[in-house]
Structure formats: structure tokens, C-alpha cells
Amino acid sequence: MKVAIIGAGLAGLTAAYELRDSGHDVDVYEATERIGGKLRTVAFAAGPTDMGAEAFMARRRDAVELFTELGLGPSLREPSGLGSLVWVDGETRPLPRGGIMGIPSSSEGVAHLVSAETAALIDAESSAPGFDWEIGGDVNVGKLVRSRYGDEVVDNIVSALLGGVYSCTADDLGVRATVPQLAEEFDRLAASGPVHLSEAVRNLEQARAELPTGQGAVFNAFRDGYQEVYEALAEKSGADIYVDAFISGIERAGEGYRLTGGEDTVYDRVILAVPAPTAALLLKKVAPAAAEALKPVKLADSVVVGMRFATDEGLPANSGVLVSSGASDVRAKAFTFASRKWPHLADRGGALVRASFGRFGDTIAVRASEDDLVDWALDDLQTITGFDGRAAGLEEIYVQRWFGGLPRYDEHHLATVAAVLDALSTEPGLSVTGAWVGGVGVPAVIAHAREVARAL
Numbered sequence: 532m533k534v535a536i537i538g539a540g541l542a543g544l545t546a547a548y549e550l551r552d553s554g555h556d557v558d559v560y561e562a563t564e565r566i567g568g569k570l571r572t573v574a575f576a577a578g579p580t581d582m583g584a585e586a587f588m589a590r591r592r593d594a595v596e597l598f599t600e601l602g603l604g605p606s607l608r609e610p611s612g613l614g615s616l617v618w619v620d621g622e623t624r625p626l627p628r629g630g631i632m633g634i635p636s637s638s639e640g641v642a643h644l645v646s647a648e649t650a651a652l653i654d655a656e657s658s659a660p661g662f663d664w665e666i667g668g669d670v671n672v673g674k675l676v677r678s679r680y681g682d683e684v685v686d687n688i689v690s691a692l693l694g695g696v697y698s699c700t701a702d703d704l705g706v707r708a709t710v711p712q713l714a715e716e717f718d719r720l721a722a723s724g725p726v727h728l729s730e731a732v733r734n735l736e737q738a739r740a741e742l743p744t745g746q747g748a749v750f751n752a753f754r755d756g757y758q759e760v761y762e763a764l765a766e767k768s769g770a771d772i773y774v775d776a777f778i779s780g781i782e783r784a785g786e787g788y789r790l791t792g793g794e795d796t797v798y799d800r801v802i803l804a805v806p807a808p809t810a811a812l813l814l815k816k817v818a819p820a821a822a823e824a825l826k827p828v829k830l831a832d833s834v835v836v837g838m839r840f841a842t843d844e845g846l847p848a849n850s851g852v853l854v855s856s857g858a859s860d861v862r863a864k865a866f867t868f869a870s871r872k873w874p875h876l877a878d879r880g881g882a883l884v885r886a887s888f889g890r891f892g893d894t895i896a897v898r899a900s901e902d903d904l905v906d907w908a909l910d911d912l913q914t915i916t917g918f919d920g921r922a923a924g925l926e927e928i929y930v931q932r933w934f935g936g937l938p939r940y941d942e943h944h945l946a947t948v949a950a951v952l953d954a955l956s957t958e959p960g961l962s963v964t965g966a967w968v969g970g971v972g973v974p975a976v977i978a979h980a981r982e983v984a985r986a987l
Contacts, residue, residue, distance in 0.1 A: 532555045532800055533556045533558075533796060533800075534556065534558070534626050534787070534800045534801070534802065535558050535793065535796075535801045536557065536770070536788055536802045536804055537559075537790070537801065538568065539560070539561035539567070539765070539772055539804075540561075540569060540761075540804060540806040540965070540971075541567070541760070541761065541764075541977065541980070542568075542964045542965040542979070543559055543568070543800060543802070543964075543980070544559070544566065544764035544768065544974050545597075545943065545976070545984075546770035546981070547559050547765075547770040547772075547800050548764045548768040549765065550763055550770070550984050551769045551770075553984075554743065555800075557768070557769070557770040558770065558772065559771070559772040560771050560776040560793055561775075561776060562776065562777040562778065562792065565774065566599060566774065566902070567583075567758065569575050569759040569933060569937075569966075570584055570757040570761055570973075571757070572755070572756030572757050572759075572930045573837070573929050575837070575927050575929070576839075576926070577849065577879040577880070577881065577883075578755070578876075578879050579756040579758060580756060580869075580883065580929070581691065581756045582751075582929055583757065583835070583933070583936075584757060584849075585750075585752055585756075585757075585873075586610070586708040586750040586752045587750065587751060587752060587973040587974055588749060588974055589607075589748060589749060589751040590748060590749055591974035592755050592975070593978055594974035594978075596675055597981075598976060601668070601741075601767065601806055602763065603753065603759055606752075606753045606754040606755065607751045607753065608751060608754055608874070608875045609748040609750075609751060609874075610749065610750055610752070610872050610873055610874075611850070611877075613848060613849050613872065614626065614944060615851050615852060615854045616687065616847065616851070616852040617691050617855060618852055618853070618858055618915050619644055619855045619858070620855075622691070623915060623916070624643050626688075626691075627641050627645070627678050627688070628771065630688075630916045631713050631732050632689065632692050632693060632710070633688040633689040633692040633832050634680075634684070634689055634710075634713070634728070634732055634797045634906070635684070635688075635729075636733035636736055637653060637729065637733075638651070638653040639655055640778070643652070643683065644683070644688055646776050648681075649680065649681045649684060653684065653729070654681060656727060656729045657661065657727050658677050658894055659727075659855060661724070661725025661727050662725075662726055662728075663726075664717045664720075664747070665721075666721050667718065669706055669707040669708060669714065669942040670706040670708070671701075671702065671705060671941070671942045672702070672706050673685050673702030673703075674702070674947035676689055676701060678730075679953075680728070681792075681895075685701050685702070685856075687855045688855075690702070690855070691855050691856060691864075691865075692853060693709065693851070693885065694856065694969070694972060695755070695884075697831070697937055697939075698889060698891060698936060698937050699831055699937075699939055700856050700890055700891070701856075702938070702940075703891045703915045703940060705940060705942030705944055706942070707942075707945060708743050708940035708941065708942065708945050709845050709940050712866040713731060713735065716731040717731055719744055720846045722820050752875075760925040763977070767892055770808065771903060773794075776792065776793065777792050778793055778810075778813065779792050780816060780832075781813050781814070782817065784797045785797065785798075785849075786960075786973065787799050787960065788961075789872060795867065800960050800962070801961055802963070802983060803961070803962070804883075804962045804980065805934050807938055807967040808825070808828070808935070811823075811826060811828075818955055818958050820960055821951050821954035821955045822956070823954075824951045827947050828938050828939070828947060829938070829939045829965055830935030830936070831891035831935070831936060831937050831938070832893075832894070832897060832933065832935060833888065833932075834837075834887070834889050834896045834897055834899070834932050834933065835886070835887055835888075835890040835933070836887075836905060837883070837884075837927075838885075838905075838908060838909075838926070838927070839881055839882070839883050839925075839927040839928075840881055840883075840884070840923040840925055840926065841923060842881060843877075843881060843882035845846060845916075845918045846870075846884070846916065847868065847871070847918070848871060849868060850867070850872040851871075851872065852868075853865045854903050854915075857889075861911040862888060862895070862907045864888060864889065865887040866884060866911075866912060866915065867887070868883075869883040870882050871983060872886075881926065882923065886904075886912065886913065888907070890953075896934060901930045904930055905930065908920075909921060914951060938966065940970075940971065948968055950966075951968075957966055964976075964979050964983045980985070
């Protein structure tokens with residue numbers, strides 16, 4: 532068979548790699564001038580530096596096995612284990628380590644981040660009437676947590692954590708779509724009685740404490756950045772990869788498909804490894820029902836400003852700092868102190884810091900100039916930490932804008948994905964993959980792309 536894959540990001544390249552020994556002829560089309568998609572490693576003078584995702588969950592052994600298969604096992608690196616901070620009410624405070632994505636089971640670990648009234652509300656939640664939960668359904672994270680614990684938990688903790696992962700506040704996200712283990716615990720509780728948030732979180736904390744020790748760090752990174760992954764996938768896939776190849780449409784050609792903008796070839800199968808809005812446009816002629824079902828998926832823009840300083844003197848001994856969603860004194864949503872977080876980056880000397888801007892619904896990634904973003908990053912870094920980046924010697928800068936970097940995983944997202952897949956079930960020659968389908972995070976994207984390729 533002849534197979535076309537549209538998109539040479541992680542999902543598209545993984546699918547191509549999975550098809551390497553299938554006997555199929557595989558062409559990969561990438562609209563931009565580079566492969567890697569939302570993974571991007573740039574060439575700083577001190578060494579390769581990631582400006583997109585920088586780590587993956589190493590407890591996902593399927594991902595580790597793939598990286599080992601690619602020959603990248605020796606490149607895996609563990610973090611320092613330093614804790615993170617959160618910027619709340621004009622000061623930095625320790626980010627709690629317990630809970631589930633910042634949602635606590637009691638006030639014990641979060642009392643320093645909320646008022647006494649909120650702490651009392653958290654501890655009284657288990658005594659209040661339970662809340663309604665539809666087994667298998669989903670609800671808004673922010674709405675749920677606000678109703679049980681109050682606004683401060685959402686604004687000061689949960690949105691700060693979720694914003695770093697999803698570029699959205701908790702009020703734009705669904706529980707099952709973003710914290711599936713919590714939704715599954717709600718399902719279990721709802722099957723036998725009332726549902727309480729604190730009980731569900733406590734049960735998950737206990738289950739986590741019972742996991743066997745000695746599994747290594749939760750997260751890993753790559754010595755020379757994610758370029759190692761996407762370059763290895765491309766090289767070992769054996770596929771023909773075309774960059775600067777914008778595909779504007781898909782049309783039927785007998786029992787196959789022809790791509791507008793691609794090679795003059797009729798493909799038996801087409802895998803779309805592109806963002807949801809792009810997939811909707813491409814499917815408009817050949818699968819209009821799927822295209823229509825995709826319309827509710829919205830994307831969040833964001834910006835990463837990478838900065839390298841000559842010295843790290845004065846930079847906090849932490850992995851980074853998150854910013855509460857209610858903060859009005861700074862523009863950044865988070866800072867990663869990469870050279871504190873990753874020992875292999877610290878070995879390069881100096882300090883490497885990544886500033887992140889942008890949540891769903893704001894326009895900072897579109898409207899802000901590069902000079903403004905750098906100034907805001909330096910100003911906010913000094914406001915939050917006291918570290919004067921200008922005086923420390925700013926040696927290198929890279930500004931990476933991610934337009935539509937991640938979909939908004941709201942409480943309707945999983946139902947939307949199910950509707951799209953159902954509409955495509957009558958089109959056996961068309962498949963979709965990517966973060967909007969398989970979930971956020973490198974391991975989730977890899978797993979779904981491999982599943983789609985194997986089904987082919």
C-alpha cells in the first residue's frame with residue numbers, strides 16, 4: 532500500500548517509524564521547513580536547548596522502551612529533584628508536593644497558599660453532602676474545585692499547575708480530559724455512594740504511596756534535547772519526508788486519495804497527524820461529518836523565552852516557579868530554572884532559564900513583540916526571584932512562539948474526539964492522531980500514533 536502521513540511532528544514521525552517494516556511505501560508531508568512539530572531543540576552556543584517540551588514521564592515504560600529501541604537509552608537524563616515555587620500574593624512560596632495536580636485532600640500541605648477560611652473549607656469538604664457525578668462523564672475542573680474548596684485553591688494552585696501543562700486555567704479544562712485518574716476514582720465512588728473530592732484525592736494519594744520504590748525519577752529528559760528523538764524517528768522510519776510541503780486538501784481518487792500540494796500519487800491510506808483545526812479543513816471534502824465534529828476544538832497559544840546567563844549566582848535553588856492565575860504584578864505564567872532542574876545542563880556553566888507566557892484566551896503570543904517578551908521575562912524574573920538577569924550577563928536569547936500549541940481539553944473534549952472517530956469509522960482509508968486525539972504528553976502521543984499505525 533501507499534501511505535501518506537500529513538504532519539512531521541512527534542505523532543507523524545512515530546507513525547512513520549512504526550510502519551518501517553510493514554512493506555508499505557510511506558510519504559510524510561510537513562508544511563513547515565523543519566520536522567519535530569511542537570518539539571523543538573535550538574542550537575545555543577553552550578549546547579542544544581529545548582524550546583518546547585523538555586521532559587517526559589519516565590514511568591511510562593512504553594515510551595522508554597521506544598527510546599531505547601531508537602538507541603537513545605544512554606541519552607536519558609534525570610532531574611535534580613529540587614522543589615518548585617509558586618508566586619502568590621507578591622511572594623514565592625513552596626509548591627506543595629502532595630495532592631493530584633494541585634488538588635489537595637486536606638489543608639495540611641496547602642495552608643501556606645490559602646486563607647484560614649479556605650483551609651477550613653477544604654477540611655470540612657468530606658462532611659458536606661457529596662456531589663453528583665455521572666459515571667463515564669466529565670465536568671469542568673475549575674467549577675468542581677471551586678464548588679468544594681473555594682476560589683483560592685483553583686487560582687493559587689490548580690490553575691498554576693495545569694497552566695504549565697495545558698496552557699489553560701482550570702476553568703477551561705475537564706477533569707477526565709486532564710486528570711483521568713481522578714475521574715476514574717469518582718466513577719468508583721459514585722458506583723457505591725456519595726462522591727467527595729477530598730476522599731477521592733486521598734485514595735489516590737494512598738495508592739501512589741503504595742507503589743513500589745526504586746523506579747527512578749518520574750521525569751526524564753534527553754542529553755541533547757528532543758532533537759535526538761525526532762531526528763532518530765525520521766532517519767530510522769525509512770519514509771520519504773517532504774518539508775515545506777503544504778497540503779491544502781484531500782480528494783477521493785477512485786478507492787484511494789490524492790493530496791492537493793503533495794506528490795502526484797494516489798494513496799491507499801492517509802494519516803492526519805496535524806492540529807484539530809487543520810484536520811477539519813483537510814477532511815472537509817472527504818469526511819464532512821468528521822470535519823464538522825472537529826469544530827469545537829480550540830487551541831491555546833503560548834510563548835517560551837529561553838535565556839542563558841553568564842552566572843547563576845542569585846538564582847534560587849529550585850526547579851522553577853509557577854505563577855498563580857490571579858497574579859496581576861507579572862505577565863509570565865511560569866519560569867523553569869533549567870540549569871537547576873537538570874544537572875546535565877548545569878554542567879555547561881552559567882544559568883539557563885525558560886520563561887513561559889500565554890494561556891487559552893489571551894493574545895500575548897500574537898500581539899507581543901520579541902523585545903517586549905524578553906523585557907517582560909527579565910523584569911518578571913527579577914520581581915519574583917530577585918535575580919537580575921541583565922546584570923548576570925544575558926548571553927543568549929531565543930523566543931519561540933507556539934501558535935495553537937495545545938488544544939483546550941475542556942469537559943466536552945473527549946466526547947468531541949469520540950464523535951470524530953465515530954464519523955471516520957466509515958472511512959477506512961483515513962486516520963487521525965496527535966495530541967488532540969491521544970492526549971497531552973510525549974508518551975500519550977507516541978502510544979496513540981503507534982496504535983494508529985499498527986491498525987493500518
